[in-house]
Amino acid sequence: MRNKSSLFCAFLAQFALVIGLKLKNVSIPQYGWMDAGSMLSCDFDLEEEKLLVLKWYKDGHEFYRYTPTSKQPILTFPIDGVYVDVSKSTLNNLLLKNVTLKTGGTYKCEVSADRPTFKTLSQQSELIVIAPPKSAPEITGIHEVVSVGDSLRGNCTSWRSKPAASLMFYVNGVKAENGDTVEYSPQSDAEGLETSVLGVKFQVEPSHFRNGVMELRCTATIGNGYWVKIKTISDASINAQPSIPGHNRLSTSGVESVQLGQKRGSFTGLIVYGFTFSGLLLLLQQQQQQVLFPHPLIMHLPH
Numbered sequence: 001m002r003n004k005s006s007l008f009c010a011f012l013a014q015f016a017l018v019i020g021l022k023l024k025n026v027s028i029p030q031y032g033w034m035d036a037g038s039m040l041s042c043d044f045d046l047e048e049e050k051l052l053v054l055k056w057y058k059d060g061h062e063f064y065r066y067t068p069t070s071k072q073p074i075l076t077f078p079i080d081g082v083y084v085d086v087s088k089s090t091l092n093n094l095l096l097k098n099v100t101l102k103t104g105g106t107y108k109c110e111v112s113a114d115r116p117t118f119k120t121l122s123q124q125s126e127l128i129v130i131a132p133p134k135s136a137p138e139i140t141g142i143h144e145v146v147s148v149g150d151s152l153r154g155n156c157t158s159w160r161s162k163p164a165a166s167l168m169f170y171v172n173g174v175k176a177e178n179g180d181t182v183e184y185s186p187q188s189d190a191e192g193l194e195t196s197v198l199g200v201k202f203q204v205e206p207s208h209f210r211n212g213v214m215e216l217r218c219t220a221t222i223g224n225g226y227w228v229k230i231k232t233i234s235d236a237s238i239n240a241q242p243s244i245p246g247h248n249r250l251s252t253s254g255v256e257s258v259q260l261g262q263k264r265g266s267f268t269g270l271i272v273y274g275f276t277f278s279g280l281l282l283l284l285q286q287q288q289q290q291v292l293f294p295h296p297l298i299m300h301l302p303h
């Protein structure tokens with residue numbers, strides 16, 4: 001008899017796995033933006049069952065509990081960096097506001113059905129918070145007019161981001177070889193933001209000039225977003241000559257310009273700089289923060 005009932009229980013348990021509560025889609029954005037909002041969603045199907053409780057955890061610590069039958073159905077528990085905007089959250093969607101670097105971590109949604117099954121299901125995923133640099137990189141230490149044979153030395157600095165930006169120099173659009181650049185380790189500050197520096201160092205050759213001008217470009221990349229600084233450098237020997245009509249080369253020397261953009265067409269997120277940040281946040285929330293960067297790309301980044 002006991003054998004039979006335990007068999008029956010096993011059968012019921014199997015049955016419960018097939019019918020009852022199902023977790024359909026737990027969606028945690030892979031990337032959150034500093035100071036923005038992040039929408040976490042937990043889509044489940046009760047299939048005739050009653051919800052007993054829905055819980056959200058960050059790094060194993062519960063921060064939100066919804067118990068429909070309780071007098072106070074929503075409870076939140078304080079965790080550093082986790083602020084739930086209760087007014088903008090629903091049963092399936094939780095809006096985290098005031099995202100900081102501390103908001104990053106592993107989020108888990110756990111739902112439990114009421115009697116008779118008490119079935120509990122959960123799913124988790126990691127949220128990585130990105131703090132983009134507030135400006136394009138800076139090129140320093142380089143003269144605006146140089147001569148063939150000069151040793152050109154300078155730095156490109158991308159200030160305060162998370163993760164650290166990867167820097168690259170291009171001379172007239174061609175990537176500078178490793179021997180022409182000097183690597184420095186990123187420097188962290190108290191807030192955990194990182195500043196990247198890349199040096200450039202090479203002897204100026206005639207081939208470096210196109211119509212008397214060399215274009216030095218520094219790109220800072222985080223995921224599929226990039227920030228660019230361009231500096232144009234003039235050939236001293238050409239600029240020493242009387243200017244050729246229609247070819248006023250000096251006028252372009254030392255000009256710095258800035259470009260920003262993204263490598264893949266999917267998202268405008270990193271065109272942040274120079275545009276209103278709040279507009280971007282709205283966009284992010286509306287799009288429920290689809291994946292901003294392809295994950296494999298970000299994995300290469302130095303942390």
Ligand SMILES: *[C@@H]1O[C@H](CO)[C@@H](O)[C@H](O)[C@H]1NC(C)=O
Nearest residue numbers: 024025026027041043288290
């Ligand atoms: C999961 O939910 C997210 C956010 O609500 C949505 O963008 C995505 O398309 C859903 N995925 C599936 C497989 O339903």
Ligand SMILES: *[C@@H]1O[C@H](CO)[C@@H](O)[C@H](O)[C@H]1NC(C)=O
Nearest residue numbers: 035036082083097098099100
């Ligand atoms: C969250 O951000 C809002 C503005 O967006 C600000 O008024 C509020 O003080 C912030 N709260 C915390 C806990 O940082």
Ligand SMILES: *[C@@H]1O[C@H](CO)[C@@H](O)[C@H](O)[C@H]1NC(C)=O
Nearest residue numbers: 140141153154155184197199
């Ligand atoms: C470049 O930056 C490094 C590290 O901050 C510094 O030691 C070096 O002096 C700088 N070089 C130039 C040419 O500014």
